Amino acid sequence: MSTYPDLHLYIDGQFRKTTATLPVVNPANEQVIGDLPIADQRDLDDALEAAGRGFRVWSRTSPRDRSDIILKAARLLRERMNDVAFSITCEHGKPYRQGQLEVVRGSEFFEWDAGECQRLYGRAIPGAPGLRHTVLRQPIGTVAAFAPWNFPMSQPARKVAGALAAGCSVILKAAEETPAGALHIARAFHDAGLPAGVLNLVFGTPSEISSYLIPQDQIRLVAFTGSTVVGRQLTGLASDHMTPVLMELGGHAPVIVCDDVDPEEVGGICASRKYRNAGQVCTSPTRFYVGETQFETFAQSFVASADAIVVGDGLNEKTQMGPVANERRLAAMSELVEDAVSNGAELRTGGHRIGNKGYFFEPTVLANVPDKARIMSEEPFGPIAIINPVSSLEEGIAQANRLPFGLAAYGFTHSAANVEQLVDGVETGNLSINTLEASLPETPFGGVKSSGYGREGGEEGLHHYTVVKNVSHKIAIG
Structure with a gap:
């Protein structure tokens, strides 16, 4: 060793x-x-x-x-x-x-x-x-x-x-x-x-x-x-x-899930990426905007995947997500969750520290989060996902662009027309379609706004x- x-x-x-x-x-x-x-x-x-x-x-x-x-x-x-x-x-x-x-x-x-x-x-x-x-x-x-x-x-x-x-x-x-x-x-x-x-x-x-x-x-x-x-x-x-x-x-990366994809499959894919590095990634997918007809199926799949994640010491070969970086991050996560729930958000899973030794925080999912909640404007930089329904692709793009950040954004769709709309409409330095990989060594990486x-x-x-x-x-x- x-x-x-x-x-x-x-x-x-x-x-x-x-x-x-x-x-x-x-x-x-x-x-x-x-x-x-x-x-x-x-x-x-x-x-x-x-x-x-x-x-x-x-x-x-x-x-x-x-x-x-x-x-x-x-x-x-x-x-x-x-x-x-x-x-x-x-x-x-x-x-x-x-x-x-x-x-x-x-x-x-x-x-x-x-x-x-x-x-x-x-x-x-x-x-x-x-x-x-x-x-x-x-x-x-x-x-x-x-x-x-x-x-x-x-x-x-x-x-x-x-x-x-x-x-x-x-x-x-x-x-x-x-x-x-x-x-x-x-x-x-x-x-x-x-x-x-x-x-x-x-x-x-x-x-x-x-x-x-x-x-x-x-x-x-x-x-x-x-x-x-x-x-x-x-x-x-x-x-x-x-x-x-x-x-x-900083970023607060949006993910727009169109209504022409399999919400159960995409929900699992998104959850596995969200909790990589305990969500402590500047490009971490965080704000999920899902078509209304797909919303509940996507949310259920996402939550099931989040609940299945094994949290623990990174040296344990079974661990899939480790701790957050420090005690300050634990306090920040708890405050954002409490604020969101007090403003009407649904806590679908997680939301709490795990144990009292080590800086472990549960993989967390908030749904139907109002824009007035702090987490809708402040990057959590931790294992918290936000899932909100949208009535159209146009609304999803508007929500994605609502914040002053523009580092990474993601979209899931099988429609070429939707792809063009995402490419033209989303204000970001890095846009990934049907993948959650934001950059490679050979590609330019950086933000706007x-x-x-x-x-x-x-x-x-x-x-x-x-x-x-x-x-x-x-x-x-x-």
């Missing part, structure tokens, strides 16, 4: 400890499993200096050589998958098998960007005789990257992959609650031969680190995944210094880590 790793910062190619530490807690049993070193200003200054040196080396490294190192790190992560997955399960709580799949997905981000970095093409623009115009893409510089706790390995991987593939250096501030996933990435790149300073990993009080790093002249891009509230704060701070941002923010700015993944995502330079060259003088 694997063990939880000894935790370190990673700065200038060296792993280091600090005097100040924070405990890392296993959410399944509330036991302390690690002591996390906390960076102070000296550590951040060291990281900035190292990243500057690293950028000068890495930006001049050929795309082929960058690709080889990134691919070697990805191979090491795949070879170490069981150890990484064990760490993820211990610090986050998700089932071990889901931890393994996260390692695979994170490795795929590295693998795709490693290939694509060799195709960061520019273009030639026809000009007058003797005049040539060339458009180049060059690495933007040092990136300050901030990753959340819900996917300890794959979320940092997404940012590191794009930055390194483009030729940038990175200072990564990973989540203090789930630090080991990012540490495994740092170890893989260290062992793969990444030059010192290209990747730096720090931990600490999020507001203190962001407020110190973002204003630095050396930081040329801020890449953040997290809540809309914090994203707005960081965007404002970056804008004071004209620093571009890449923001993947209050769900963020920019894209990660795909060709579009890689471009965010570059700047465009136009070169006009007069060949003949005279």
Whole structure:
């Protein structure tokens, strides 16, 4: 059996400890499993200096050589998958098998960007005789990257992959609650031969680190995944210094179930996806708008699937859903359920904490929830589903667009006309039809409205880590 790793910062190619530490807690049993070193200003200054040196080396490294190192790190992560997955399960709580799949997905981000970095093409623009115009893409510089706790390995991987593939250096501030996933990435790149300073990993009080790093002249891009509230704060701070941002923010994903599908089948499919990662996914399907004629059958199927989910410690092979991340999430879930019921919602199943040890919450279904309930406007980020009837596809689209979020949305239908209506009408950065998979490494991922700015993944995502330079060259003088 694997063990939880000894935790370190990673700065200038060296792993280091600090005097100040924070405990890392296993959410399944509330036991302390690690002591996390906390960076102070000296550590951040060291990281900035190292990243500057690293950028000068890495930006001049050929795309082929960058690709080889990134691919070697990805191979090491795949070879170490069981150890990484064990760490993820211990610090986050998700089932071990889901931890393994996260390692695979994170490795795929590295693998795709490693290939694509060799195709960061520019273009030639026809000009007058003797005049040539060339458009180049060059690495933007040092990136300050901030990753959340819900996917300890794959979320940092997404940012590191794009930055390194483009030729940038990175200072990564990973989540203090789930630090080991990012540490495994740092170890893989260290062992793969990444030059010192290209990747730096720090931990600490999020507001203190962001407020110190973002204003630095050396930081040329801020890449953040997290809540809309914090994203707005960081965007404002970056804008004071004209620093571009890449923001993947909150969502409250709608699912529109049309009346031409099998509601029992779709209900089971939707429930199995809803409770993945205990619902702690920014793209988690949450607001289900179901045609009136299909509503009750869909709801019954969904509830039956929710009731069958085995909740427990992620290291138990029978577990299908682990705990929520912390005690704060338990309180938030309970408050949202109580508010919804007090406003007239039907609690079809769940709604309560499980036991008194570990942060376990029942898979929960609320039906016929009025718009005035808080959960209709606030992303639960937990194992709660909302199922409401709609009289038409038009009403479903209107409800989907009612909120200021637009990260992911889903639809189920067999009608080509309905598909076109969904594509044209739903305001979202990512729309999935007859599937609940929101993104892949090769596809651009990001939101509209209050769900963020920019894209990660795909060709579009890689471009965010570059700047465009136009070169006009007069060949003949005279």
